[in-house]
Amino acid sequence: MPTQPPLIAPERPPENAAAPQLEVPPDLQGLAAKLVAVEKYDAALQLYEIALEDHPQDVLATLGKGNTLLFLKRPAEALTTFENALHLDPACALAYEGQALALSQLGRNKEALIAYEAAIQQNPSFAPSYYGKAHVFLLLKRPFAALWTYWRARHL
Numbered sequence: 696m697p698t699q700p701p702l703i704a705p706e707r708p709p710e711n712a713a714a715p716q717l718e719v720p721p722d723l724q725g726l727a728a729k730l731v732a733v734e735k736y737d738a739a740l741q742l743y744e745i746a747l748e749d750h751p752q753d754v755l756a757t758l759g760k761g762n763t764l765l766f767l768k769r770p771a772e773a774l775t776t777f778e779n780a781l782h783l784d785p786a787c788a789l790a791y792e793g794q795a796l797a798l799s800q801l802g803r804n805k806e807a808l809i810a811y812e813a814a815i816q817q818n819p820s821f822a823p824s825y826y827g828k829a830h831v832f833l834l835l836k837r838p839f840a841a842l843w844t845y846w847r848a849r850h851l
Contacts, residue, residue, distance in 0.1 A: 736766045754784045761793045770800035788817035807831045822848045
């Protein structure tokens with residue numbers, strides 16, 4: 696029968712030693728996304744704003760804030776937020792997608808088409824951009840363009 700190695704007790708820190716401080720930032724974006732999922736948009740917006748205070752160059756937090764503003768029916772603020780995301784990352788297809796959604800909510804559908812085109816140019820295989828573009832074509836009473844765009848989205 697093999698013998699087990701002797702157990703070694705871990706060293707104990709001195710009683711007057713301070714507990715180690717872990718510097719782990721809270722996952723504010725993850726928590727904000729969970730709040731959005733349960734439709735707590737105001738609380739989620741506050742968390743995204745706190746995250747952006749600490750990390751103003753964070754594109755994902757900026758996108759989260761913009762999407763939350765869209766849920767809150769605040770498209771003008773969302774548009775500004777998505778434009779800020781585009782300043783941070785000019786190749787971000789999701790920022791163009793958000794910009795298009797905000798423009799469409801503002802009734803600026805011709806500009807929304809341009810933003811959808813930019814989103815598609817950045818990520819040609821992202822079907823939601825095609826569906827959004829098709830919806831805007833319908834709003835502009837261009838059904839054949841909408842049908843073609845829907846067809847394109849289904850055949851990616």
